Amino acid sequence: MASLYVTGTDTGVGKTLVSTSVLHALRARGLRALGMKPVASGCVRRDGQWQNDDALALRTAGSTPWPDYTTINPFALPEATAPEIAAELASMAVSLAPLLAAHAALAARSDWVVVEGVGGWCAPLAAGIEQADLVSALGKPQVLLVVGIRLGCINHARLTARTVLADGHALAGWIGSVIDPALTHRERTCDILRRELPAPCLGLLAHTASPDPAALAAQIVPSFAR
Numbered sequence: 192m193a194s195l196y197v198t199g200t201d202t203g204v205g206k207t208l209v210s211t212s213v214l215h216a217l218r219a220r221g222l223r224a225l226g227m228k229p230v231a232s233g234c235v236r237r238d239g240q241w242q243n244d245d246a247l248a249l250r251t252a253g254s255t256p257w258p259d260y261t262t263i264n265p266f267a268l269p270e271a272t273a274p275e276i277a278a279e280l281a282s283m284a285v286s287l288a289p290l291l292a293a294h295a296a297l298a299a300r301s302d303w304v305v306v307e308g309v310g311g312w313c314a315p316l317a318a319g320i321e322q323a324d325l326v327s328a329l330g331k332p333q334v335l336l337v338v339g340i341r342l343g344c345i346n347h348a349r350l351t352a353r354t355v356l357a358d359g360h361a362l363a364g365w366i367g368s369v370i371d372p373a374l375t376h377r378e379r380t381c382d383i384l385r386r387e388l389p390a391p392c393l394g395l396l397a398h399t400a401s402p403d404p405a406a407l408a409a410q411i412v413p414s415f416a417r
C-alpha cells in the first residue's frame with residue numbers, strides 16, 4: 192500500500208505544509224507522488240468550480256501531469272466549518288465510494304498518494320463516517336501524525352497517537368511543525384514528544400516566515416517509503 196494518511200493534532204497545525212513537503216521529499220527520491228484532500232471545507236469559486244487552497248497546494252506539490260481538481264478533492268465544501276456542517280449547508284452528502292474511486296485513480300498513476308486528513312483525527316467526515324473508516328476503506332495506509340509545536344501539543348499528540356492505534360491503524364511516525372515561534376523550551380518539548388510518542392520522529396520543521404515545501408523537504412526523512 193503506497194499511501195500515507197496525514198493527520199494532525201488539530202486543525203491549522205501544519206498538515207498541508209507537511210503533506211506538500213513529503214510530496215517533494217518523495218519526488219526528490221525519484222518517486223511519482225500525488226496529493227489528495229478527500230474532503231475540504233473552505234473553498235472559493237475558480238474556473239467554474241469550488242476549489243480549496245490545500246487541495247491546490249497538494250496538486251502543485253505533486254508530480255506532473257497534475258490530475259483533475261476533482262480527483263484530488265472529490266468533496267469541495269464552500270463553508271469553512273466542520274465537514275458535516277459544511278456538507279449540510281451545501282446540500283451535499285459525503286460518502287466513501289467517490290473517495291475510494293478518486294484515490295484509486297491517483298494510485299494508478301503514482302508510486303505514492305499522500306492523503307491529507309480533515310482537522311484532527313477524531314473530526315468526523317460525516318455523521319457516521321470517521322476518518323478511521325476512510326483509512327480502513329483505503330486499505331489501511333500508515334498514518335503520519337503532524338504535531339503543531341505549541342503549548343499543549345504534548346497532550347494532543349499523545350491523545351491522537353493513542354487513538355490512531357486504538358482504532359487499529361499504524362503510525363508511520365510524526366513530524367513537528369513549529370507553529371508558535373514564541374514557544375519557550377521548544378527543544379525540551381520535542382524531546383518529550385520523541386520519548387512519549389510510539390512512533391519515530393521523521394522531521395521537525397522550524398518556524399519560517401514564508402515556509403517553502405520544496406525547501407523543507409530536506410528536513411523530512413520518508414522512512415515509510417523504504
Ligand SMILES: Nc1ncnc2c1ncn2[C@@H]1O[C@H](COP(=O)(O)OP(=O)(O)OP(=O)(O)O)[C@@H](O)[C@H]1O
Binds near residue numbers: 310
Ligand atoms: N513551520 C512553520 N512555519 C511557519 N508557518 C507555519 C509552519 N507550519 C505551519 N505554518 C502555517 O500555519 C498555518 C496552518 O498550516 P497548515 O495550513 O499546513 O495547517 P493544516 O493542519 O493543514 O490546517 P487545516 O486543518 O486547515 O487543513 C499556515 O498558514 C502555515 O503556513
Ligand SMILES: [Mg+2]
Binds near residue numbers: 245307
Ligand atoms: Mg490543511
